[in-house]
């Protein structure tokens with residue numbers, strides 16, 4: 001028996017997933033497809049790599065992190081695509097930009113040699129690579145999201161760059177254990193409408209089901225309109241994800257430093 | 265070699281004695297076998313012990329590095345030399361940082377600091393890929409084996425690219441008295457041949473039947489050093505295959521040691537190998553295509569040092585598994601096989617080896633163990649890069665265990681294989697997994713490094729086999 005085709009579908013664009021995938025961000029798409037199916041939501045995935053055209057529109061955009069060499073190639077192209085991506089974000093497209101993808105979705109990234117790579121400008125953040133002596137921010141992280149119903153998120157961070165919010169920037173979360181954007185101000189990631197930038201991988205979406213549901217709901221609202229019946233998803237349990245979340249949260253509490261703001 | 269028979273100094277002899285005492289004490293306390301402790305103690309007291317070690321091996325030093333297969337390949341090269349009548353001097357069970365190498369010296373040295381029969385011995389050492397650049401000139405190997413370069417424990421190394429760049433710098437100073445044994449099929453390894461004056465001996469697979477039907481996701485080397493993209497005529501695993509650069513035209517070189525016909529089965533492989541025109545058949549008693557690569561690398565390395573092909577084939581057929589690498593135990597009427605999996609490429613290969621040649625209807629019994637210690641990698645994200653989906657739809661039972669059992673269970677669930685049970689504790693998980701399978705069936709344990717140590721100890725006790733340091737050190 002083949003299941004009836006879902007009555008509703010979201011259009012997902014994965015950006016540069018052949019090169020921006022170094023921290024297993026593919027797990028985000030795996031979790032999205034599985035969870036959307038549980039909600040009766042179809043997922044059409046379009047993979048857009050270097051040189052490929054962007055589609056007309058998208059309900060959800062995913063981008064992960066890459067190695068330095070690969071990120072330089074992606075940065076050039078993302079800068080050109082910035083206006084389209086910013087227009088999508090302003091129109092409510094849901095986005096998840098992780099680690100290097102988050103940095104490149106900011107205004108610019110200044111590498112260790114002082115060269116500035118322009119970003120897509122979806123988030124009002126800038127990132128500075130510290131000098132060679134500075135330690136990378138590596139470890140388990142637990143942060144509290146300011147979106148209603150999402151609450152605590154857990155993951156693993158591994159980044160050299162320090163990210164700072166600009167005057168129009170809002171943090172995605174507040175760090176409780178770990179380092180976050182820069183290890184100084186307690187902010188983690190950035191949020192603009194339904195677009196989320198973050199340093200958390202792990203992978204992020206599999207073990208943070210509340211955030212995953214929020215992104216699916218946002219993508220549905222973008223596709224079918226606020227208040228439409230097709231845009232609603234019912235709460236449903238996610239037992240495997242919830243247990244993995246609890247286990248990862250316990251590890252972060254045990255192993256990572258409780259965040260203390262740096263007083264200058 | 266200038267100071268080949270220089271006597272160790274008084275200080276170095278004292279360091280040896282103290283190092284050995286530390287190892288004995290650690291073993292008597294029953295703590296982890298003490299395989300690295302003697303080296304750590306002696307190395308701190310006498311920092312040039314490593315050079316003494318390298319200089320004493322009269323037949324030269326072989327180093328083995330790469331992300332996956334170091335321990336097994338080192339073990340195979342040592343077995344080949346034994347069969348050839350040359351006693352190897354080797355570091356025990358994956359202890360592959362400087363202290364592990366020094367430990368080998370500490371354990372084998374006489375009280376005066378000399379190693380018995382040193383002029384007739386060969387040093388065979390596995391060296392951590394991130395550490396090799398620092399040790400290369402100090403060991404001055406006659407043969408340096410490079411197996412592969414995959415992503416592994418990014419929380420420890422930073423990025424894959426930086427490891428490859430470190431090797432490139434180190435090889436610029438290698439001369440023609442050194443032979444590099446390189447994997448022709450891994451472009452990030454094969455391209456090391458370009459920037460060196462060392463001799464080069466390539467190994468690889470030339471059998472289109474062994475290719476993957478579909479590319480795996482954990483593929484690392486996508487770009488050539490010229491900046492172009494690699495294209496593949498055949499992919500054997502990850503980014504390993506018959507490659508060429510679409511931009512500069514660099515391509516997979518001819519393999520001097522070439523596997524022409526590969527036949528995989530759940531228990532081992534049979535491979536027809538062409539060594540510079542002469543054909544030998546290798547029977548490899550270890551499952552998986554990755555084991556074939558390890559055997560080819562060991563063949564090339566020992567052939568480069570003058571071991572005849574027939575001796576190599578005989579030694580490989582008789583070689584048992586290295587510590588924790590496809591070791592088998594008989595427990596409660598069932599066979600248990602232990603498989604170390606510490607990164608996506610390694611896990612993908614294990615899963616392929618489990619499927620290879622086994623009938624579709626035959627159930628697979630698996631104990632999947634995920635720990636997150638420093639030696640395992642504290643970041644467990646990598647499980648999402650492994651293509652666990654290849655097992656979906658097969659009849660199987662999976663028990664998830666280890667400190668991150670819940671993370672692993674979620675990964676298996678998302679791959680379409682719901683675990684039969686999630687049991688963090690090792691002993692309880694073994695009980696659970698054994699209970700779920702019929703007598704006579706085989707249980708495969710896939711485990712990260714510290715989980716492998718735990719489960720191996722539990723199995724050895726149940727099977728009545730010695731503890732790990734008793735076996736690992738000789």
Ligand SMILES: [Zn+2]
Pocket residue numbers: 488489490491492509510511512513514
């Ligand atoms: Zn090229």
